Amino acid sequence: MSQDQALAEFLLRMGDNTLILGHRTSEWCGHGPALEEDIALANTALDLIGQTQMWLGLAAEVQGQGKTADDLAFLRDAWEFRNLLLVEMPNGDFGQTLMRQFLFDAWHVLQLRALTSSSDARVAAIAAKAVKEATYHLDRSAETVIGLGDGTEESHARMQAALYYLYPYVGEMFLSDAVDAALVEAGIAPDPASLRAEFDATLARVLGEATLTLPAARRARGGGRDGKMHTEHLGHLLTTMQWMQRAYPGATW
Amino acid sequence: MYAQMVKSTGKGVMSRADMSPEDAAFQDRIDAGEKIEPKDWMPEGYRKTLIRQIGQHAHSEIVGQLPEGNWITRAPTLERKAILLAKVQDEAGHGLYLYGAAETLGISRDEMTRMLLDGRMKYSSIFNYPTLTWADMGAVGWLVDGAAIMNQVPLQRTSFGPYSRAMIRICKEESFHQRQGFDIMMKMAKGTPQQKAMAQDALNRFWFPSLMMFGPSDKDSVHSAQSMAWRIKMNTNDELRQKFVDQTVPQADYLGLRVPDENLKWNADKGGYDFSEPDWEEFFEVLKGNGPCNVDRLAARNAAWDNGAWVRDGLMAHAEKKRARKTAAE
């Protein structure tokens, strides 16, 4: 694998994460539990869509096949996506959405922070912008997880259930493969496994304050970031998201 | 408009002779262009009419998130998705500002929300029409926001301070909403034959419902007369509708789209267009709850409220625990 191939793959991983999670979060618009939460979720989704434009834009550039970020977002099929399984999981209730957001944010901040010193200046520049947004996302999602975990009996039970449901998808964030090895070698991105300790510390602190219990370790579900086996949820998301571009090929909007 | 057929006292404009000294002093302040603030004395009718009007306006913003929100997940490009999401989010913000203005009159947001959810309070008829294609995002921005702006711009000068300040903020933020709608229409009108047909179809469906937004003629309405005397309604419905048609028809021409009204023609004498009245029977049916989407819209708002109860309660319970712990530690 050439370094450019590895880089392109990595950029898809970054951009697909924010694309899919941004899409999921945008599904809430107009349906949130309070106006303030509705508005805040939309801000998160907007940040993620903006990051997607940068990551996929750069991915298209590195691929060098004349594609755009939109081509990559709207004209690939499920097996070509490289996002973590975590972000394609359905919204469920507000608790599940916020737990998913928190687990992602806790990893995302560490990943972006490391990327700000990437040897690739383009990657470092995107990370520098995105890390500010992600830091706020983590602030907010962590505080909400704490509030709901340590809230009423019902909110506690729902957050515990959300954590149990999503925890098997955490492990994938720290898996390494040949792509990662090539990027570590080139000083472009950190070794995923190197982020685990700090992630676990954040998790322990927040879940502790939230009075939530970490579930017993189960086999980590992977297959998203390498595209080997996505969940069934992704196809439905793409069916909705890509409808216009598929139905009216070549039109401009 | 976003607030349609708001009832005031129902007795018509109070004559000077019938006014108490407080009423007269209050009317003098309004006539002098002074702003009324929440703690000032005000007639009960003024307060009640304002709560109804601002509440209805706020509810319209919130329910109005739904027809456009319907297309966020299907927006054709990343940029369109971001723009649409930002716009629908703005509507939530505008609802929030307006609820805030109404809350200064001594009613809570939750109380108003419950009145929306059980049908005691209304929202604009326009949001009971479906959005069927992407072109509807263009038509809604262009026509529906265009019509709303007609009403909201003069309301910046309304007599009630908090309402006026909310409208100033809303108008400032909303200036991009209509433009993004027209921009979508321009792209489609210049696009493939299919896109152009889609744009025409959207205009066909949204034209008359947009004219209905201003409400039926109110030149003889006692409610409107009182509201105008209090400067919480700034123009008659007919004035605004005429202005909207005069502004919009040339824009449709520019797009190469046909306004679906055979009676539409320029009237040089009045310096405006003659046009057909919308079907007012349909309008009253929609207001009564029999529009194409009334049931779905209210069901969606009720679901958001009911499914969100545990979240609101949970965060409140946590805040109380935190406060108790802090007090105990002191």
Next chain:
Amino acid sequence: MKTEWPLWEIFIRGQHGLSHRHVGSLHAADAEMAIKNARDVYTRRNEGVSIWVVEAEAITASSPSDKGPMYDPSESKVYRHPSFFDIPDDVGAM
């Protein structure tokens, strides 16, 4: 909902060094959440660099009926305004 989130009044200071200005209100369970909500609701267009939140209940407002005694006396102290003094043009900028 059993208890409505309390109402908070929001004050924002913009980039240009002016004082915090009242921008509106919102609901939040506590002050920390009110700050975050204010950031999300009232700074969507890059409006601010500093946020104050005050629980609406904690605000004591002057009563409109005191308006005369409270503010009219300052009306007569015209000498507090620079335009009160006539300075000849040839003195230059002052």
